[in-house]
Each structure stands twice: as structure tokens, then as C-alpha cells.
Amino acid sequence: MKVTVKILRYDPEKDQRPHYQTYQVDAEPTDWVLDLLERIKGDQDGSLSFRRSCAHGICGSDAMRINGMNRLACKTLLQDLHSHTIVVEPLLGLPIIKDLVVDMEPFFDHYKSVMPYLVNDEQAPMRERLQSPAERERFDDTTKCILCAACTTSCPSFWANGDYIGPAAIVNAHRFIFDSRDRASSERLRILNGQFGVFRCHTIFNCTQACPREIQITKAIGEVKKAIATGNLD
Amino acid sequence: MAVSKNAWLTGLRYRGGDNMLVWMLHRISGLAMVLFVGAHILSSFFTQQLGSTWGIALNTIYESPYFQIFLYFFVIFHVINGLRIILLDFFPKLLEYQRELTWLEWIIFIPIFGLSVFITVIKILNGG
Ligand code: FES
Numbered sequence: 538m539k540v541t542v543k544i545l546r547y548d549p550e551k552d553q554r555p556h557y558q559t560y561q562v563d564a565e566p567t568d569w570v571l572d573l574l575e576r577i578k579g580d581q582d583g584s585l586s587f588r589r590s591c592a593h594g595i596c597g598s599d600a601m602r603i604n605g606m607n608r609l610a611c612k613t614l615l616q617d618l619h620s621h622t623i624v625v626e627p628l629l630g631l632p633i634i635k636d637l638v639v640d641m642e643p644f645f646d647h648y649k650s651v652m653p654y655l656v657n658d659e660q661a662p663m664r665e666r667l668q669s670p671a672e673r674e675r676f677d678d679t680t681k682c683i684l685c686a687a688c689t690t691s692c693p694s695f696w697a698n699g700d701y702i703g704p705a706a707i708v709n710a711h712r713f714i715f716d717s718r719d720r721a722s723s724e725r726l727r728i729l730n731g732q733f734g735v736f737r738c739h740t741i742f743n744c745t746q747a748c749p750r751e752i753q754i755t756k757a758i759g760e761v762k763k764a765i766a767t768g769n770l771d
Numbered sequence: 772m773a774v775s776k777n778a779w780l781t782g783l784r785y786r787g788g789d790n791m792l793v794w795m796l797h798r799i800s801g802l803a804m805v806l807f808v809g810a811h812i813l814s815s816f817f818t819q820q821l822g823s824t825w826g827i828a829l830n831t832i833y834e835s836p837y838f839q840i841f842l843y844f845f846v847i848f849h850v851i852n853g854l855r856i857i858l859l860d861f862f863p864k865l866l867e868y869q870r871e872l873t874w875l876e877w878i879i880f881i882p883i884f885g886l887s888v889f890i891t892v893i894k895i896l897n898g899g
Contacts, residue, residue: 605786629781693794696781740856742790742869759863 540564542573545626547633566616570603574610587637594749597685601637602626607687607747628690630699644686647702651710651728656721672717679712679757681750688744688754694737701737704744704754711757715770722770730765793873797852800845807842836891843887851880
């Protein structure tokens with residue numbers, strides 16, 4: 538079948554503002570959107586820029602807006618879009634570098650600000666820091682994040698103010714806050730209680746809907762909010 | 772290139788679905804209520820302090836049944852949606868069922884709003 542792919546293009550050296558360019562591509566219903574982009578770049582227009590690496594939904598490089606919603610191009614089947622016209626646009630809320638490539642720096646700055654690593658200065662046991670399956674289960678959902686930025690850039694609070702730490706950073710803080718081996722929970726909660734922390738979340742749910750890993754993001758944020766409010770990690 | 776920082780305009784470029792719609796309605800109904808209460812205070816002020824006919828004019832608009840139907844929609848929606856969010860804040864576990872809760876919200880909303888509209892319409896038919 539023939540599909541029409543409409544891509545929002547922007548080349549800072551040539552264009553005043555982003556504009557749409559349309560391509561006709563031969564495709565199968567079982568093609569990924571990433572396949573179409575590769576075909577366009579390979580056969581029709583080598584100047585098209587986008588990020589991708591693994592093509593298997595694990596590196597988080599190719600999050601973009603596909604038919605208006607944030608998704609991974611390598612994890613979105615044509616047949617699931619139920620349309621012969623596909624609109625591909627860069628993520629919102631981050632500066633565009635070129636075409637579908639956005640500047641992820643602000644996103645990673647927020648990520649780094651929550652200390653996304655294990656903090657524990659206690660003497661390590663001989664073999665390992667033991668954890669029960671139940672304790673591991675407590676933060677299992679938030680370990681799945683691949684830092685694709687689909688959630689943060691779907692959040693109206695983040696669009697309104699880029700200083701908001703954003704869902705992805707909160708998810709990654711949650712992953713350590715509720716880890717029984719970690720000792721910096723209170724420090725992380727203090728950071729997240731700041732002016733641009735969790736309370737900028739208005740329970741809108743765009744993030745949960747956008748997450749390609751199906752993480753219950755709003756729930757994780759809710760748990761962090763509650764931990765801050767009650768001072769209790771249960 | 773800096774991307775537009777205006778969340779409202781940006782929102783129009785994102786297909787957030789029913790979740791985002793509910794959030795936008797919450798914002799709009801909040802603003803609408805400020806407007807309603809503002810009109811009410813203003814009309815009282817005009818009438819009682821200045822004895823001006825502006826107050827009566829405002830009152831006529833404000834008390835008209837058509838206006839009241841809008842008012843009911845926004846107030847009832849804002850209250851029920853607000854309660855849903857408060858509930859979710861207290862019990863984050865419920866966030867897994869947010870879809871169902873949003874449906875529940877409309878199920879509660881429809882009869883309350885319907886009844887209010889029904890009473891208002893009866894009133895209109897009876898000549899105010
Ligand atoms: S290319 Fe790696 S997640 Fe899509």
C-alpha cells in the first residue's frame with residue numbers, strides 16, 4: 538500500500554521556521570514507522586534527520602510525535618495507526634536541533650538533578666546487599682524507564698515551564714527512593730519538594746499514556762507526592 | 772529555535788485524548804467560576820453602592836436561565852473532577868484505575884447536571 542508521510546522539517550541553516558514536507562512511501566501494514574523514515578532517508582531525501590539506534594524499543598532514541606502523540610518510531614506499527622496519512626513531528630517542549638532531532642540536554646539535566654544512582658556509604662556486605670523479592674517489587678515498574686523523554690515532553694506542565702523537573706526525572710528518582718538499599722531518599726524527596734518539583738504535576742496523565750514501556754508514571758509521581766506529604770515511604 | 776512556551780497553544784498540537792480534555796475543562800471551569808463570581812460581586816457593587824443600572828443589566832445576564840445552565844456545568848464539573856484528583860492524591864494506588872475513575876466521574880456528573888438543567892428548563896417553561 539501507499540502511505541503519505543508528512544514530516545515537520547527544520548534546518549536551522551536554511552529555514553526561518555519549521556515546515557511540513559510530504560513523502561509517498563510504499564509500505565506494509567506490518568512496517569514500523571521507523572522503517573518508513575529509513576526508507577525516506579535512504580531512497581528519497583538523505584537530508585532528513587532523526588535519531589535511532591537499537592530499532593527494538595530499548596535505547597530510547599527515537600521518541601517523536603506520531604499522529605499527534607508521543608511514541609517510539611521503532612515500536613509503532615503502521616496498522617496500529619489506522620491511517621494512510623502519518624504525521625511525524627519532533628517532541629514538544631525541547632528545542633529542535635534539526636528535523637526530528639531535539640536538544641535532550643535540558644531533559645538530562647533534570648534527570649541528573651535527582652541523583653539517579655545508588656547512594657549507600659555503609660560498609661558493603663561480603664557478597665551483596667540483600668533485598669527480598671517484595672522489596673525489589675516495590676520499585677520494579679520504574680526500573681523500566683529508557684529515558685526516551687516521551688513522558689516529559691507530553692506534559693503540559695513541562696511545556697508551560699521547562700524548569701519543571703518532569704515525569705522522567707521523577708520516575709528515576711522513584712526507582713531509588715523506594716529501593717531498600719538506598720540511603721538518599723530524604724535528599725531526593727527534598728529536591729522533588731522544590732518549586733519545580735513533583736507538585737507541578739497536575740495529574741493530567743499524558744505521561745502515562747505516552748510511555749512506550751507502559752510505566753504507571755502518574756502513579757509513581759503520586760507515590761512520591763504522598764511520601765513527601767506524609768514523610769513515610771510505605 | 773526556541774519552542775513556544777505557551778502550554779495552551781502547545782496543547783493544541785498534542786493529542787492527549789480524554790485525560791488532557793478533562794484537565795483543560797478543569798482549567799476552563801476554574802476560570803469561568805472566577806468570571807461568574809466576579810460578575811456577581813460587580814453587579815452587587817453597582818446596584819448597592821452606586822445605585823447604577825449597570826448592576827441590573829449584569830444581574831439580568833447573570834440570573835438568566837441560559838447563563839445558569841453554563842454555570843451549573845462548570846461548577847458541578849469542577850467539583851466532581853476536583854474530588855477525583857483529591858482522591859487520587861490521597862490514594863496513589865487508585866491511579867492505576869484512573870480511566871475507570873474518569874468514567875465514574877461522568878456517571879456521577881450526568882444525573883446531577885441533568886437534574887439541574889431539568890429544573891431550570893421547567894422554571895423557564897413556567898415563565899421563570
Ligand atoms: S531505536 Fe532504540 S528505542 Fe527506538
